[in-house]
Amino acid sequence: MTYEEKGIWVFLLVNAVTFVTYVVIILTRAADGDLAQVPYVSTLLWTLGISIAAAVAGRILVEIVKPSESHRADVRDKEINRYGEYAAGSILAVGMVIPFALTLAGAAHFWIANAMYAVYTLAFLIGPALKLVAYRRGM
Numbered sequence: 001m002t003y004e005e006k007g008i009w010v011f012l013l014v015n016a017v018t019f020v021t022y023v024v025i026i027l028t029r030a031a032d033g034d035l036a037q038v039p040y041v042s043t044l045l046w047t048l049g050i051s052i053a054a055a056v057a058g059r060i061l062v063e064i065v066k067p068s069e070s071h072r073a074d075v076r077d078k079e080i081n082r083y084g085e086y087a088a089g090s091i092l093a094v095g096m097v098i099p100f101a102l103t104l105a106g107a108a109h110f111w112i113a114n115a116m117y118a119v120y121t122l123a124f125l126i127g128p129a130l131k132l133v134a135y136r137r138g139m
Contacts, residue, residue: 003068004077005135008084010058012128018051019121026114036110044117080134088127095119 001009022043029038073081099115 001068002077002135003063003071004073004081005132006062006066006068007059008128008131008135010062011055012125012132014051014055014058015121015124015128018047018054019117022047022117036108038110040110040113044113048117080131083134084127084131087130088123091126092119092123095123 025043025047026035026038026040096116096119098119099112102112102115
């Protein structure tokens with residue numbers, strides 16, 4: 001497994017775990033009340049911050065446990081990265097129509113912020129997943 005591929009696995013797993021954790025925390029706080037009234041801002045920011053820190057720490061830990069032979073990206077790595085980033089960017093661009101529509105409809109900030117976070121997470125789960133498929137099956 002290349003250095004790039006290891007990093008993609010870490011990024012994918014960290015994003016998935018932190019988003020699921022965020023959703024569980026918010027749903028637990030809501031209990032049977034109004035979901036839009038749940039205090040979410042600090043939890044959202046903490047989750048994003050932890051996601052970034054965990055991705056960096058995870059990448060370092062993976063390299064300590066199982067070092068890569070080379071840290072240089074070759075042509076294949078660059079093409080796979082471009083492919084995944086293009087897909088993730090496209091999903092993000094199209095998906096942001098949802099929070100935009102919620103804003104125009106006058107929805108609560110809770111729904112707008114969480115729609116943005118969900119679209120971000122979806123884009124950055126599908127993009128890395130496509131990269132991993134490309135590594136395993138080729139482009």
